[in-house]
Amino acid sequence: MSKSTAPKKRWLISQAELEAWLDGIANARTLIAPRQESGIILYRPVAKSGEIAWHGQTSRSAHGGRPVLSVKEIFFPPTERLFTIQKTGQEIRLKETFPDWETVVFGVRPCDARGVKLLDALFLDTNPVDSFYARRRGNTTLIGLACKELGPTCFCTSVGGAPDDAQDVDIMLYETDGGYLAEAVTEKGRFLIPGGEWKETTASPQQSTYSGQFPVPEKGKWPEHFNDEYWAKMSERCLSCRACAFVCPTCRCFAVRDELVKPGEFERIRCWDSCAGENYRLVAGGHRPRAEKGERLRNRFFCKFFYYPEQYGLGAASACTGCGRCIEVCPVGVDITEVLMHLEKPA
Amino acid sequence: MNENPMLPYLGKLVEVRDLAAEIKLFRVEMLNGGGEAFRTFQPGQFAFVSAFGLGEAPFGIANASGRGPTVDFAVARLGSVTTGLHELGEGDIVGVRGPLGNWFPMKKFKGKNLIVLGGGIGGAPLRPVIQHVLDHRSDFETLTILWAARHPSLLVFTDEYDEWRAAPDTALHLTVDNPDEQWDHNVGLITQLLEKISPSTDNTVTITCGPPIMIHFVTKMLQEKMGFAPKNNYVTLEARMHCGMGKCGRCNLGEKLVCVDGPVFNMEEVGGLLETFL
Numbered sequence: 001m002s003k004s005t006a007p008k009k010r011w012l013i014s015q016a017e018l019e020a021w022l023d024g025i026a027n028a029r030t031l032i033a034p035r036q037e038s039g040i041i042l043y044r045p046v047a048k049s050g051e052i053a054w055h056g057q058t059s060r061s062a063h064g065g066r067p068v069l070s071v072k073e074i075f076f077p078p079t080e081r082l083f084t085i086q087k088t089g090q091e092i093r094l095k096e097t098f099p100d101w102e103t104v105v106f107g108v109r110p111c112d113a114r115g116v117k118l119l120d121a122l123f124l125d126t127n128p129v130d131s132f133y134a135r136r137r138g139n140t141t142l143i144g145l146a147c148k149e150l151g152p153t154c155f156c157t158s159v160g161g162a163p164d165d166a167q168d169v170d171i172m173l174y175e176t177d178g179g180y181l182a183e184a185v186t187e188k189g190r191f192l193i194p195g196g197e198w199k200e201t202t203a204s205p206q207q208s209t210y211s212g213q214f215p216v217p218e219k220g221k222w223p224e225h226f227n228d229e230y231w232a233k234m235s236e237r238c239l240s241c242r243a244c245a246f247v248c249p250t251c252r253c254f255a256v257r258d259e260l261v262k263p264g265e266f267e268r269i270r271c272w273d274s275c276a277g278e279n280y281r282l283v284a285g286g287h288r289p290r291a292e293k294g295e296r297l298r299n300r301f302f303c304k305f306f307y308y309p310e311q312y313g314l315g316a317a318s319a320c321t322g323c324g325r326c327i328e329v330c331p332v333g334v335d336i337t338e339v340l341m342h343l344e345k346p347a
Numbered sequence: 348m349n350e351n352p353m354l355p356y357l358g359k360l361v362e363v364r365d366l367a368a369e370i371k372l373f374r375v376e377m378l379n380g381g382g383e384a385f386r387t388f389q390p391g392q393f394a395f396v397s398a399f400g401l402g403e404a405p406f407g408i409a410n411a412s413g414r415g416p417t418v419d420f421a422v423a424r425l426g427s428v429t430t431g432l433h434e435l436g437e438g439d440i441v442g443v444r445g446p447l448g449n450w451f452p453m454k455k456f457k458g459k460n461l462i463v464l465g466g467g468i469g470g471a472p473l474r475p476v477i478q479h480v481l482d483h484r485s486d487f488e489t490l491t492i493l494w495a496a497r498h499p500s501l502l503v504f505t506d507e508y509d510e511w512r513a514a515p516d517t518a519l520h521l522t523v524d525n526p527d528e529q530w531d532h533n534v535g536l537i538t539q540l541l542e543k544i545s546p547s548t549d550n551t552v553t554i555t556c557g558p559p560i561m562i563h564f565v566t567k568m569l570q571e572k573m574g575f576a577p578k579n580n581y582v583t584l585e586a587r588m589h590c591g592m593g594k595c596g597r598c599n600l601g602e603k604l605v606c607v608d609g610p611v612f613n614m615e616e617v618g619g620l621l622e623t624f625l
Contacts, residue, residue, distance in 0.1 A: 082353045085399045092399055092440040096351055128352040128592055226601075226621050253596035256353070256589040257402045266400045268353070270589070273597075280597065283587050287559055289625065302621070303596070310602040311593070 009190065010205075011198035014179040019049040021194060025104050032074060033106040040068045043105065052106070066151070070249035070323065071112040074105060075136045076119065078246075078272050082132075085258065085266040099132060103140045104192065111156045111323040113144055113168035115249025118319050121312040122252060141188050144169030150210055153324030155337055157210050161322055164208040174205035181205050217343045219316060222306040225343055232294035234339065237332040238276070240293060244326035244334070245274030250304070250319045253280075275299045301339055349380070352592060355397050355442030356381025361417060363437055368500040369424045370468055371433055372409070374417045375443055385446060387412045390453060390475035391583055391611045394445025395591055396420055398431030403442060405588050407472025407556075407610070411479045418443065421471035421503060447591040448610050451476055451554060451581060459550050460488040464565055466495045466537055466557025470503045472583050472610075473556050481514050490517040491546065495537035495557070497524045520544060538564050545573065552579045559585070559625050566614050577614035584610050584617075584624050600624055 013021070025031050026048055033052045035044040041053045053065055086093040116137075123133035147154075147163035156162060166172035170189030174181040181203060184190040217225070245251035255273040258266045273280065276296050281289045290296050299307075308319040320336070327335050358381055362374035373396070377385045385394075388408055397403040404426070410419035424433045435441065453476070461480060465473045480490050492511060496502045502521065511519050522533035522540040533540050537557070546553075553575065555565050562582050569575040586598035586605040598605040601621030617624065 082351065087399060090439055092357060092442075094354060094357070094442075096354060098351075122594060126593060130594060131351045223621055252594075254589060254594075256595070258397075258400050260400070268397075268402070270353070270595075273589075273595075275596065281587050283585060287585075289559075289586075289622075299599070299622075302601075303599075307599060307602045311599075311604065 009184045009193075010201050010203065011182045011193070012176070012179060012201045012203065013182055013198050017198065018173070018180055022049040022052070022106055024194075025106075025192070029102040029104060031104050031106060034065055034067050041065060042069055043067045043071055043074055043107075065107070066109055068325075068329075069247055070115055070325065071105060071108050071142075072115055072119065072249050072252075074103070074140065075116060075133050076123070076252060080132055080270050082256070082268045082270055084261070085268060087264050087266070099136050099139075101139065103136070104143060105140060106143045106145075108142045108144045108169055109147060109323070110144060110163060110165040110168070111154075111161055111321040112249050113142055114156075114161055114165070114321045115323070116142070117168040118250045118308075118314070118317075118321070119252055121314060122308075126312055141171070141192055142169040143189075143192075144172040144185075146172060146174045146205070146208075148175055151324065153327040154322060155213055155324060156322035158213045158216055158337075158340070159318050159320050159322040162208050163210060164205060172205075214337065214341055215344050216318065216340050217305065219306055219309055219318070221343075222302060226298070226302070230342060231298040232292065234334070234342075235293040235297040238293045238297055238334055239332060240276055240278050240296070241331065242274035242276045243329045243331070244300070245276060246272060247325040247329050249321050249323055249325075250308070251300075275303065297334070301336070304336075353444070353590065355395065355403065355444040356384060358418070358441050358443045360435060360437050360439050360441060363435065366421055367468075367496070367503050367505075368498075369433075370501070370503060371422055371424075373420045373422060373432065373435075373441070375420065375441060376417050377443065378440075381443060382416065385418050385443070386416070388418075388446035389450030390479050391448070391450035391472060392446040393448050393472070393591070393610060394418070394420075394443050395447070396422070396428075396432065397442030397444070398428050398435065399440070399442060401431040402428045403444065404428040405447075405591055405606075407583065408446060409471040409474050411475040411482060413482050414478055419474075421468055421474075423468045444591065448606055449608070451583075451611050453479055456552055457486045458488065459552050460491070460546075462491045462493065462546055462551060462553040464493045464495075464537060464541070464553060464555040464557070465503075466561040467497065467501055468503060469557030469561070470494060471556075473554060474504060474507075476554055477511060481511070481517070484515060488516065488550065490514070491544070492517070492519045493522070493537055493540055493544070494519060495522045495524075495540065495561075499523050499527050499530050536564075537561060538568050541565060541568055542572065548573060548575050548579070551575075552581060554581045554583075556583045563625055570614070577618055580614040582612055582614065582617065584612060586610075586624075 033046045034041045084095040123130040170186045172183045253273045254270045256270045304320040305318045357378045358375035361376045366372045393407045395403040406420045409421045566580045588598045589595040591606045593607040
């Protein structure tokens with residue numbers, strides 16, 4: 001939990017006040033919020049609060065209000081142009097464009113906010129700074145929405161999170177009877193809150209009573225499981241479809257390539273990729289490390305709980321936020337919570 | 348560095364020549380800010396080279412900084428980027444991003460006997476080591492080069508062998524798996540050649556690059572048959588990479604990233620990794 005010295009300012013607002021506020025934000029800058037698109041909910045720009053998918057906001061069931069993709073895609077989009085290449089005869093010109101809009105994201109769940117914090121460790125806190133991610137991150141304010149209950153695949157409480165964890169957002173909203181308790185978490189968040197219009201309160205949000213669901217192996221215990229036969233067995237059904245990485249708030253592997261825009265003009269792009277993919281490690285000449293599915297899935301789980309924390313200085317924390325999206329989308333029922341519980345079983 | 352570290356410098360190809368079958372040497376004159384970025388680099392470092400419109404791929408820098416200011420790359424035609432590079436000629440523009448990664452600790456190697464073992468195009472990132480030693484010859488004791496390829500037509504830098512052989516206290520041993528009629532050197536795997544030479548471990552470090560399977564058996568032989576301490580067996584490893592800066596996640600060997608923790612490792616470090624490079 002963040003230890004701010006000044007007491008946190010809080011306000012009680014009604015649904016109507018919240019909507020009016022969001023409408024005002026949407027008028028002045030880009031507002032991104034959960035929105036229905038092609039039958040699913042995604043974080044998308046909304047022109048007014050009426051476009052927000054409110055339904056199911058309190059229920060995080062698979063078809064509830066939580067976007068199918070995490071908030072990761074706002075800072076690290078599935079495909080991003082790194083620069084444009086213009087070729088005229090022998091002449092080459094490279095043109096750069098950076099994202100430069102001010103954005104407010106509404107409805108960020110604590111697990112997704114935690115995911116952004118974990119990506120910061122790689123893209124912001126480890127040199128060189130990723131200029132695209134840094135610009136988006138700096139220009140974005142996160143308005144969080146605490147979860148009233150855990151969804152069927154949620155396990156944030158097992159990996160150090162909580163459904164009402166406010167530490168990684170700028171403003172946190174807690175649902176109350178007939179409205180919301182709004183809390184300014186950061187200066188950036190405070191700046192967005194309308195001064196005299198909202199009714200200040202000394203009330204505290206009701207603390208979540210959910211606690212840890214199951215023990216997760218500590219970081220230091222992972223290496224001893226590296227050669228377990230379990231990985232080959234548990235991955236037999238894996239289709240290498242990579243959906244788990246696509247929906248994951250912290251999977252960040254990417255590929256870089258050039259795409260034709262029009263004759264003489266190309267874009268160098270980066271796009272999401274995943275270590276679960278068959279040709280992910282293929283090198284020219286045909287050498288293909290991690291040829292087996294078990295080796296690839298093992299890498300994914302080790303990345304979350306051992307490699308990434310080691311590489312980017314997370315200390316004892318893991319790089320899994322417990323959002324459970326990978327469990328929801330896996331077509332063959334690979335379940336990360338089963339993996340964690342298996343590793344915790346006495347040998 | 349550019350604000351966008353993925354933006355390459357432009358470089359002009361000032362020389363393109365065949366090095367071996369399907370392998371070309373590209374000599375790049377860096378343009379604009381690239382000249383400063385590549386003013387000095389270390390043996391073992393790598394860079395991404397762009398064939399604009401197709402993409403970029405990582406290559407070990409194939410010359411010593413002191414032989415610059417141009418930068419050399421040896422490129423085997425294998426995938427789409429390398430095929431695109433092979434279609435370029437002198438005067439064409441490529442992108443170069445780097446220098447990246449760690450390097451062979453040449454300062455630490457001072458006063459030591461060096462054994463350099465290169466297999467096929469794996470010789471390319473070792474050429475800067477050889478050049479550095481030749482250019483600072485009195486800093487090092489003996490230099491023994493074991494140079495191998497599947498076939499004589501795949502041996503790289505053949506036109507430089509005379510320069511290497513002529514250097515004091517320097518020996519070059521060649522071997523191929525499949526000789527042709529003109530071949531009058533060793534025949535067989537580099538491990539057979541190594542066994543024949545059977546070097547002493549005394550004040551000696553080895554530097555190996557080649558296919559993973561070759562690195563595996565060479566370092567195994569050095570340790571098990573010749574008694575080398577793993578920390579004196581240096582290797583440079585290849586892995587698929589898309590950024591070279593520890594971001595894209597592709598090149599991990601367990602908890603280490605080949606791009607930023609390597610590509611140069613000693614075998615003690617490699618042995619401590621969870622994953623093998625094979």
